[in-house]
Amino acid sequence: MTLSFKERIPISEALRKAEGDRVLIAGWVHTVRVVGGVSFVVIRDRSGMVQCVAKKNVNPEAFNIVKELGSEDVVAVKGSLISSKASLGGKEIVIDEIYVISRAAKPVPIDPDDWEKTSLATRLDWRFLDLRSPRNRVIFEVTDVAINAMRDFYRSNGFIEIFTPKIVAEATEGGAEVFPVIYFDRNAFLAQSPQLYKQMMVISGFERVFEVGPVYRAEKHHTNRHLTEYESVDIEMGFIDDHEDVMRMVERAVQHTIETVSSKYGKIVEEYFKIKLDTPKYVPRITFREAHKLLESNGFKQPDPNDIDSEGEKALGEIIEREYGTQLFYVTEYPWVKRPFYTMKKDNDPNYTKSFDLIYRGMEIVSGSQREHRAEVLESQIKEKGLSVESFNFFIRVFRYGAPPHGGSGLGLERLVAQMLGIKNIREARLLPRDPERLTP
């Protein structure tokens, strides 16, 4: 007897069929239970799970096959749908024929059924098994919905998607936090940001560009919110009045994204992550200096006037939530000393910048600013930051042939998804994370 998957239907579809309908389903063995002369197997595919049953005195062949099944074997079942009071969901499949397609070695090194039982490190070592867990796959289905929502949003607002080099000749921001790579007989680096390229493309005449791509940071962070490789959603837009124009665009993109995820996955997110996804309607702005005052007045001493420590940042989130009733807000006008050389300073207040961070549920998910587009000012800011003008000449010359006022931002995709789902460790929100220690799988 030959088996063709062409007739195979997803389990969720099979469960919608009428009683008595014959179906072919296939998937992984979730659990097996043998109770005397009845054997049960719960089969899982990407769409859901269903219990299949074989009785010894009705179908002894199937009964015996089911009895010998192990976790994560791949099987196909032909059978008919019946309603069953005893079965969860009210329906199950009576097995006519069952095929073992692939056996799983025993014991399975992690328990896909109960992801909480295994430490994240071990789960990541066995990520392909970890992702058998529906709950864990939801993270990446949500990521997919989120990134498509972002793309749709930016496209419909006149942005075009661009692809810029990830192998670069210079450290873009002059810092040391780049990975060197050997490029034939020269040294090169992995891009830590598409920053300079996207500005270049605005000035080229695209006016509005965005890019979704990996960025690399050679920082030995050991935290629950840093990766050495992450997916950045970068935008850059020309002909703006100030950073507020960028902020309005970004907040709408984020709202649209949360909205889309909520409408497509809200129920599932609530089921698996016990978190309610509602779209923040109003995104308050608070300047860096106001934030400082707010923290001081709430009893959080901030020793560095140019900085907010992470304890302060967390507290700020709580204060904002209490006072404005939102988990999404901007901190704006960061001190010049804290921002990169290409950031535009405030016109009449050069110690502060036309910059912003977007904080969602207590974590920075976006950073952006208006950029300095005047070549001579840019050059002096490069000097001011102690960088070498020669090594940035390739960049400065871009601004000498007609550069409109522009600005943009970068959003950490894994951070956004982690915060939407209430995930504590960002590694969980990346399919195959890279951190200072982990380079495999």
Added chain:
RNA sequence: GCCGCGGUAGUAUAGCCUGGCCUAGUAUGCGGGCCUGUCGAGCCCGUGACCCGGGUUCAAAUCCCGGCCGCGGCGCCA
């Protein structure tokens, strides 16, 4: 890079402080058995582990040193 805590069967943990009573406990998985409606199945039997290297000691899972790895914090940042 620095700091803190940690590394015990496939997985998750107890034991470590106060070295010997550890033949290393428990749960789950895995193997076997019983059970004709289980669904966190149940019951019985079995299997399986002290991260690596060095040191202290009559004796090390336990104390000390180094390494590697894990989790988190700092700096920094998406």
